[in-house]
Amino acid sequence: MPTSRKPLRPAAPAGVEAQALATRVLAMQAEAGLTIAMRMPILMKGALGDSSGQREATKAVVEKVSAVVESSFAASCAATMFWWGLALNPLAQIDLSEAAAKVANSTLEPFARRTRANAARLTGRRR
Template identity: 70%
Template sequence: MPSSRKPSRSAVAAGADAQVLAARVMAMQAEAGITIAMRMPILLKGAFGDSRGQHEATNAVMEKLSAMVESSLAATQAATAFWWGLALNPPGQFDMAAAAVRAADSTLEPFARRTRANAARLSGSRR
């Protein structure tokens, strides 16, 4: 009798979640490139005293700081949920792959949201 090595639903779902996360990371990288390319001339003008460029530099630093704090809180919350889920569920009942994808997704979301908004604002398009 031949044995079937069909992946479980959990493994398939975790793989799909990982692919979605990878696609989001690639989109975020593209939007970051657009943001950097559009922001550089503005920042260069700010280095020579232009108030808009100086304001853009201040906004960039503040956005990164707030995204870092928000991301840290999300990572802490996801790690706490991961360990509680691992501790409170019977062995074999906790989906570690899905929990890892949720942790990575919640950690990246603050940066992704700001990157998407900056790319749209600086390129003049609204999504």
């Protein structure tokens, strides 16, 4: 049986980006669950008039709005860098899945940073 003489392709860089993205999402899920579990009693006190609970609710809303703004800016920058790279070097080999994973990673970064900080703050852990 004849064998192929084609050299084996190295692992695609997109695989590394995708793995980093999957790892980030899993870590965020765990930290978000922890944050929700730790925040619920504080928010319940706030609903009953406790000022610290009301501050926590305000902080959560402001934090989410700022994360959305920062995330959309990061996604726009990452996508723009991809398109500028393509426009300036049209003959370059482009891996669309790697570019998409980079955009997704940069989009999740503001949320990941805040989720990690909240989990640490609410559980009393120090980073």
